[in-house]
Amino acid sequence: MRVKVCGMTQLAQVDRLESLGATFAGFIFYPKSPRYVLRYMTTTQLKKENNINKVGVFVNAGIEEVLQMVDECRLHMVQLHGDETPKYCEKIADYVSVVKAFRLSENDSISWMTRPYMECCDMFLFDTMGVGYGGTGKKFDWKILKDEHIGKPFFLSGGIEPGDEESLITFSKQPEAKGLFAIDINSRFETSPGVKDLEKVGTFIKNLNVIQP
Numbered sequence: 001m002r003v004k005v006c007g008m009t010q011l012a013q014v015d016r017l018e019s020l021g022a023t024f025a026g027f028i029f030y031p032k033s034p035r036y037v038l039r040y041m042t043t044t045q046l047k048k049e050n051n052i053n054k055v056g057v058f059v060n061a062g063i064e065e066v067l068q069m070v071d072e073c074r075l076h077m078v079q080l081h082g083d084e085t086p087k088y089c090e091k092i093a094d095y096v097s098v099v100k101a102f103r104l105s106e107n108d109s110i111s112w113m114t115r116p117y118m119e120c121c122d123m124f125l126f127d128t129m130g131v132g133y134g135g136t137g138k139k140f141d142w143k144i145l146k147d148e149h150i151g152k153p154f155f156l157s158g159g160i161e162p163g164d165e166e167s168l169i170t171f172s173k174q175p176e177a178k179g180l181f182a183i184d185i186n187s188r189f190e191t192s193p194g195v196k197d198l199e200k201v202g203t204f205i206k207n208l209n210v211i212q213p
């Protein structure tokens, strides 16, 4: 199963992700986040090639700013985690792959939320609704994906933590997991905001790929 480790801030840790089996590294370009990457790393450091797919996470940023970061940091994908409109996504998607994030609460009709974004995004990400925009450390009930027609590959996110491997594998075999593209992990694997416990990350990825239900 593919894993994205989000909220990276330490170059040395980014360099180790591939060897731990991660596919994506997420970088938060949102100044209000405690994981705001430009507080810790320069765009030159971010540009460095390190065999990991770099995902830039933005929240209601200006289009020019997003495209400038894509170019300067050689981002492979952008994750739009705010209230970006389909038109906005379409403009970004002319230049780079777009993952639109949706923050979910219990009674949301997911397909109603995602439908306007079908044509302008490459993938979706489902996260938990919270006070802030992301990194809440809280899970949503994955069952709410049941009976929804999603129709796009998606990242499963929100409060995923060490010990969730078996339930993720069980979930991945359910009809509602059709389209599950990758698992997104973040705050539950940290020693402090932006600093990951790489041992926990490595064990999690290894377990995900070996556990049989």
Ligand SMILES: O=C(O)c1ccccc1NCC(=O)[C@H](O)[C@H](O)COP(=O)(O)O
Pocket: 006, 007, 026, 028, 030, 033, 034, 035, 057, 059, 081, 127, 133, 134, 135, 136, 137, 138, 157, 158, 159, 160, 184, 185, 186, 187, 188
């Ligand atoms: O992580 C942040 O600080 C953050 C802030 C603002 C927007 C998005 C943010 N994170 C985006 C992610 O993709 C996180 O991995 C996702 O929200 C799940 O985080 P967690 O619940 O901590 O596992």
